[in-house]
Amino acid sequence: MMDMDADTFDDLVSDELDLLPDDMVSDLDNVVFVVEDRPEDGSLGLLGLYDGLALTERDRYGVGELPDRIIVYREPHLDACGTVDELRDEVHTTLVHEIAHFYGIDDDRLHELGWA
Numbered sequence: 001m002m003d004m005d006a007d008t009f010d011d012l013v014s015d016e017l018d019l020l021p022d023d024m025v026s027d028l029d030n031v032v033f034v035v036e037d038r039p040e041d042g043s044l045g046l047l048g049l050y051d052g053l054a055l056t057e058r059d060r061y062g063v064g065e066l067p068d069r070i071i072v073y074r075e076p077h078l079d080a081c082g083t084v085d086e087l088r089d090e091v092h093t094t095l096v097h098e099i100a101h102f103y104g105i106d107d108d109r110l111h112e113l114g115w116a
Contacts, residue, residue, distance in 0.1 A: 002078040002087060009074045010035050012084075016091045024099060030067045031102060033095075037075050044076045048094040056104030070098040 004012075013035055017025070031052070039046045052068025072094055081087040097115050110116040 001075075002081055002083075004074075004078055004087070006035070006037070006074060009077075012088065013072050013091055013095075016088060016095055019092070020095060020099070024096070028099065028102060030065060032067045032069055034069050034071045036071055036073055038073055039076075044079045046073060047076050047080065047090065048072050048098045050098045050101035052102065054102060054104040068102060070095070070102070072098075 013033070017033060038044070039049070049071045050068070051071060072091065077087060077090055077094070081090050093115060097110055100110055100115060105113075107116055
């Protein structure tokens with residue numbers, strides 16, 4: 001397991017988010033990105049989670065709705081990676097994967113595209 005404090009990991013996630021193409025992130029509406037240590041069940045197998053309602057499933061959405069969340073889990077990433085470069089790549093992949101869920105792309109399609 002790599003060792004990286006929460007602040008440094010937060011900065012890494014922010015850096016990777018900034019590197020994503022504008023056309024991928026410009027339409028993210030009412031979405032917040034959150035870093036947590038681990039999923040609620042304490043496992044190390046889940047790297048990220050989209051917590052919200054995909055665009056393809058929304059029939060109404062507007063003012064007063066709580067924001068969707070894209071959660072990146074720090075400890076599972078550190079457990080899965082051996083170097084900072086690997087960590088950056090994995091965080092990048094996780095961000096793309098979870099953003100894709102916002103757009104309504106399911107896990108099967110993400111596997112076909114190589115983002116799962």
